[in-house]
Every structure is written in structure tokens, then in C-alpha cells.
Amino acid sequence: MAPLLAIVGAVLGFVAGWMFCRSRPTLAEGSLVPAAQPAQPVPSFADVLEDHPAGVVVCDASGAVRFRNAAARSLRGTHAGVLIDEAIERHLSEARRGIFSDEAIELYGPPKTVVMVEARPLPDGGAVGFVHDISEQRRVEQVRTDFVANLSHELKTPIGALSVLAETLEEETDPVTITRVVGRMMGEAERASRTIDDLMQLSRIELGGERGVEAVRVADVIRSAVGRVTEIAARRDIHISSLGSASVEQADDSIIVEGDRRQLVSAVGNLVENAVKYSEEGGLVEVRADRDGDWLEVAVVDQGVGIPQRDLRRIFERFYRVDPARSRGTGGTGLGLSIVHHVATNHGGEVTVSSVEGEGSTFTLRLPLLATTPVDPLTDQTPTEYTNRHVDRHIEGVA
Amino acid sequence: MPEHGDLRDRFHGGVDQLRNDIARLGASVIELIPRVTEILLQQDLEGAEYVLQGDDEIDARSIQIEERALTMLALQAPMAGDLRQVAAVLKLAPEIERSADLCCNLCKAARRIYGHSLDPKLRGGIQRMSDQAHQEYKEAIEAYLANDAVRAAALRDMDDYLDDLHRQFIAQIFESHAAGTIDLQVAVQLAVVARFFERLGDHAVNISHRVIYISTGWLPQHDAAKRLLDRQDDAATVGDQGGS
Numbered sequence: 326m327a328p329l330l331a332i333v334g335a336v337l338g339f340v341a342g343w344m345f346c347r348s349r350p351t352l353a354e355g356s357l358v359p360a361a362q363p364a365q366p367v368p369s370f371a372d373v374l375e376d377h378p379a380g381v382v383v384c385d386a387s388g389a390v391r392f393r394n395a396a397a398r399s400l401r402g403t404h405a406g407v408l409i410d411e412a413i414e415r416h417l418s419e420a421r422r423g424i425f426s427d428e429a430i431e432l433y434g435p436p437k438t439v440v441m442v443e444a445r446p447l448p449d450g451g452a453v454g455f456v457h458d459i460s461e462q463r464r465v466e467q468v469r470t471d472f473v474a475n476l477s478h479e480l481k482t483p484i485g486a487l488s489v490l491a492e493t494l495e496e497e498t499d500p501v502t503i504t505r506v507v508g509r510m511m512g513e514a515e516r517a518s519r520t521i522d523d524l525m526q527l528s529r530i531e532l533g534g535e536r537g538v539e540a541v542r543v544a545d546v547i548r549s550a551v552g553r554v555t556e557i558a559a560r561r562d563i564h565i566s567s568l569g570s571a572s573v574e575q576a577d578d579s580i581i582v583e584g585d586r587r588q589l590v591s592a593v594g595n596l597v598e599n600a601v602k603y604s605e606e607g608g609l610v611e612v613r614a615d616r617d618g619d620w621l622e623v624a625v626v627d628q629g630v631g632i633p634q635r636d637l638r639r640i641f642e643r644f645y646r647v648d649p650a651r652s653r654g655t656g657g658t659g660l661g662l663s664i665v666h667h668v669a670t671n672h673g674g675e676v677t678v679s680s681v682e683g684e685g686s687t688f689t690l691r692l693p694l695l696a697t698t699p700v701d702p703l704t705d706q707t708p709t710e711y712t713n714r715h716v717d718r719h720i721e722g723v724a
Numbered sequence: 725m726p727e728h729g730d731l732r733d734r735f736h737g738g739v740d741q742l743r744n745d746i747a748r749l750g751a752s753v754i755e756l757i758p759r760v761t762e763i764l765l766q767q768d769l770e771g772a773e774y775v776l777q778g779d780d781e782i783d784a785r786s787i788q789i790e791e792r793a794l795t796m797l798a799l800q801a802p803m804a805g806d807l808r809q810v811a812a813v814l815k816l817a818p819e820i821e822r823s824a825d826l827c828c829n830l831c832k833a834a835r836r837i838y839g840h841s842l843d844p845k846l847r848g849g850i851q852r853m854s855d856q857a858h859q860e861y862k863e864a865i866e867a868y869l870a871n872d873a874v875r876a877a878a879l880r881d882m883d884d885y886l887d888d889l890h891r892q893f894i895a896q897i898f899e900s901h902a903a904g905t906i907d908l909q910v911a912v913q914l915a916v917v918a919r920f921f922e923r924l925g926d927h928a929v930n931i932s933h934r935v936i937y938i939s940t941g942w943l944p945q946h947d948a949a950k951r952l953l954d955r956q957d958d959a960a961t962v963g964d965q966g967g968s
Contacts, residue, residue: 402869404751404862411748433758630844634851635762681852683845 379457380409384417386450397456405432412442413454420444420452429459436638439463468642475644479659483517523660527643530588530667540695541589543580543614543621550593551612558601558610565597567612580614582621583695584672592668592676593623595661596688600627602657603686620674621692628685637678641666665690735800742796742813743868745789749820750865750931752782756827757861757924761854764834764917765847772831779828786821790814808941812934816868819934823861823927826920833917843905846914849893853921856886860928867932873939879932886925893918 371392374381380397384390397413400406412430419426427443437460444454490510497503551567558565582589593612600610604627611626632640636647644659662676665688669676673693680686756775763771793813796802802810842850860882867875894915901911937943 402866404747404754404865407744407747407751407865407869408755411751433755433762435758631848633765633847634855635766681848683843683848 379455380413382413382417382454382456383447384421384451384454386421388418388421391451405434405438408432409440409442409456413444413456416442416444417452417454420446420454421450422446435634436460464638468639471645472643475646475659479520479644480517483513483520486513487517520658520660523658523664526591527660527664527667530664530671533671537585537587538583539586540581540583541586543582543623546586546589546593547612547614547623549590550597553590553594554598554601557598561601561604562607563601563604563610564608565601565610565612580616580621581695582672582692584692585668588668588671589692592665592690593625595665596623596625596676596690599657599661600625600629600686600688603627603629605629616694617691619694621694623690623692624687625690626685626687631682631684631686632678632680633682637680640678641676735796735802735806738792738796738800739802739806739809742789742793743809745785745792746813746816746820747865747869749782749785749789749817750861750868753820753823753827754858754862754865756824757854757858760827760830760834761850764830764837765842765850767834767838769835769838772834775831776828779824782824783821786817789817793817805938808938812938815934816931819927819930823924826924826927830917830920833913833920837910837913840906840910842910842914843900845896846893846900846906849889849896850914850917850921853886853889853893853918856882856889857921857924857928860886860925861931864928864931864935867935871935871939873936876932876935879929883925883929886922890918890922 374392375394377394378396380399381392381394382390382397383392400409409430412428416426416428423446425443425445427441430440430442432438432440438458439460441457441459442454444452446452487510490506490513494503494506494510497506547567551565555565597610597612604610608628611624613622613624613626615622615624632647636645639645640647641662643663646659665676669690669692674691676688676690678686678688759771760775762768763775790813793810796810797807860879863882864876864879867873867879897906897911897914897918900906901908906914933943
């Protein structure tokens, strides 16, 4: 028995010794003194926390702040920083008493932001507090719930009207009334179909398929877009000046973007149409195209009713309406600006808005220029490195 | 028996805490301005109620800060810059508390114009005044936080712009009333609303004066006092010459 125990003991001793030897380099790695690879120092725990996008504040058992990372320091000296600090302090003191606590704080900004402040107790009696910006998360949640509610509303209204009108028709014998009701039914059907058409267009643009990539003269785009609304504008005595800066006509040959002509016309057309719809009679709508470095800027400026500040961030959402009663009256589907937004994103650009209620709005569509020198779109010459990069990206996007 | 250094540290800790509390009170007013404007423009009665209730807390905090500043004056007898810091706290707390009251008044005005729609030009005017007042307040409090007299000195020019906006808005009230988009009652309420924003700007300017005072010991009133003294001197000289 004894020799057997001795052998087992020897084996165990050997294994333990081997593990101890093995464990030493591991410990060394763990204690951040890497011996094997001095070229790549492992960052310390504090370094990792320092660069973390969330704000992190650690206090000791007495409540004195021991650590504050870069994100938590970044707001110092601003009123938002003061308010967030106050909240952190409050929650840290709760956490030191062993209570997990958190709170969402809305800051009016601008821009409006929502931050989540939470604190957790630490084993040594101190506490750690975290601050994250949850504005985007909140916004997405809001968009999602509003979208479903608005979609049902947009489709249910004409369908409900159709059903009521059909009921009226069932018992009606007077030919005049029948003609009137049928006319209204057609109008409602058209409205529902417009909404569905726009939704389908939007989803096509979003998917990015069916998009032709060609060099497009901006002046042509603006001309077609303005052409679509001349009639409505004339009826309301609204003057559209697409030559305000003269640059559109003079520099037209040199301002070229690459993308889908139809989508671009649709985007600029939607902006001009909105400008006309929300202008007062006799107003002025200006469409300007200008170069800003490697970018094209198409600005559509009106002097209409304008957009309230709180709605500015949300107007590019599907079906979002500033004043539901008014905008449904203008016959829009509530998808126009959403389409503009997606066309812009698809082309590697963006659309922005600035507005003051009662003074008018300015929508600016920014797109990357194909070339800053005149190019013959047919021969497709002088693709610079910059434009190549963009073409590549778009082709990838299509594939 | 604590060392001198300890006492001094404790005193400065106390001043820092007071400054911090003033900054917090100011920051809550900075947030209140856009909030009450939204309440006013959206006719959000529930929001108005909430703000009105929250005012008690601001009042309580303001009075606490004042009392602590008084205690500090009585027990520590600070000098020079320290004295100005504590004295400024005594002036700033009621200034900010009064600004919060103006925000409450805006909420009450929102209740009074409830149910009346405002045309886009009036709404735009309110938004512009609010943005400017908000910007001024933010600038004043952040200048205080940074102890930055130069930044504070810009407030006067900023406030001139708010005064312009105020005048333009009053003209717009007349125009809208003449066009029949608002009745007389609403017109009067809006004139009062404009006044509240303008007053908020004035409070921001007062705060900025205190920021300058903390660093330099100078207030605009000093110039006025000097002018008065000069005039009195001149009058005395003329009187003497007349008598002789």
C-alpha cells in the first residue's frame, strides 16, 4: 500500500509543481507585466475604462470620487455636465447604502438627449456609477411605435371612407348623388393607392436594388423636379426661382453627381413640392445648387409656415406629420421626406433642414460630386480616385 | 485642535460646494427655459402643472444655499476674493430663483392661452426669444462655472439681440391681432409672455455682472455711482463759483 501511496504522492507532487510553473507566466500576464511580448503592452483595467464610451465614475466608501473616465469628464464645464454630475452623486450615495439605483434624465440640449445614470455598490463599500446616452435607443423605439400606428391610420382612413361611401351607394337611386359618391370613392381609392405606391418606392430605394448608376447633370435634375410642380405653383401664384444664384445654369455642366437619375429627380421634386405646398399664396421658393469642395449642395428655400423646433429631428421619419390635420389636407402621403432621406443616404449623401416657424424652411441635399472638372457624361472620362472609390462602393451596395 | 491648513481646506471646500450648488440651480433653470417653451407651444397643461410643482424644490434649494452662505460669512469672515465669492452667492441664489419663477409664469400663461391657436409667425417669434434667452442663461452659468469674466462680458451684446427680438415680437402681436388670427385677450397674454423672456435675459445679464465682480470687484453700478459723484462735484464747483 505504502509504495502505491508514494507513487501517487510523487505524481501529484509533479503535477502540482508543473502547474505552479505553468501558472507563473499566466499570473505575469494577468498582472499586466507581459514578459513574452514587450512590444504590445496589455492595457490596464483603468486604461480600458478610460476609453470606454460610457461615463464611469468610481467613489470610495466615504463618497470621495476616486476615478472618472474620459467620457465622464467630457461634459465638465457645461450645464449638462453639472446636471449629470448631480445625478451621479445622488445615485452613488444610494449605491453606497447598497441600493441599486438608476434614472433616465432628459436634457433639452439642444440637441435633446436622454442619458441613463445608474449606480452599483462595490464590495469595499464604495460604488461605481455609469452614464450612457440612450437618446438614439429612445428615438428608435418611438419611431417604431409611431410607424405602426401611423401606417394603420393612413390606410384605414381611406378604406373606412370607401366602405361608408359604398354603403351609401347601395340604397341610392338618384343619379346625381351616385355620380358624386362614386367621384369621392375614386378619390379615396386613389389616396390609398398613392400611399401604397410611395411605400413601395421607399422600400425599393431602401433595398438599393434597381438603381442605375450614371453621371447626372444637376441642372437637369432641378429642371425636371421644378417642372413637376410648375402647375400647382402657378395655380397658387408661387414663384419658383431655380436660377437664383445663376450657378445652376452657368455651372450646370460642371456640377455632376453619379447616381440614379429617377431617384434624384424624385428627391429634389419632393423637396420642391413640399416648399410649394407649405408656402403662402404669392410666396417665393428658391432652388439653388452650389459646390462645397467635393460636395454638391442643393438647397430648397421657402418662406412658408416653417417647422416647429421639436419636430425638426423627426420629419424624415415615415408618416411623421407636424400638424396632421393640415398636412393631410395637402394630399401628401407623409412619405415624401422619408424618400428624400433614403435617396440621399443611398447616394452617400445626406439631407438636412433648418427652419423657423413663420419664416420658412431650408432643406439642403448634400451629395458627393462625381468630378470637380467638366466631364462628358457619355464618355465617362476622368474618374478620379475619389469618385472611383464611390463608384466601387455603390456597385458593392447594388450587389 | 485642527491645523490652520485644515481649516483653510475646509473653508475652500465649503466655497466650492456653494459654487457647485449655485451652478446646479442655474443648470436647472437652463433646462427649464426650453421645457416651458415647449409646454407653451404645445399647450401641454400636464407639463405646466409638473413645472409649477417643481418650483418649490428650487425655492427650497435657493434658501438653503443663502443660509449656508450667511453662516459662512458669520463664522469664517472671508476676505477679498473669497468674500466676493460668498457675497456673489448671496446675490445669485435669489436671481436664479426669480428666473425659475418667470418660467413658472410662462407655464401659467400657457394655461391662460389654452385652446387658442397661434399663427406660425407668433410661434416662431416665441421660439426665437426662448432660444436666445436659453443661450444667454447657458452662457452666464457656464461663465460662472469657469470663473470667466471675459465670457461673461459678452452677455450684454447677446441681450441686446433679445431686446430686438422682443420688439419684433410685439410688432408681430399687433400684426396678428389686426389680421384677426388672435383676439385681444391672447394678444395681451403674449405681450406678457414676451416680457418674461426678456426678463430671463436680464437675469442672465445680472448673473454675468456678478461673474465679472467675482474676478474684478467691479460692477456696472460702480460706473453709475462715479458719474453721479462727478455730477455732484461739478454742481458744487458751479455753486461755489456762483457764490463767489
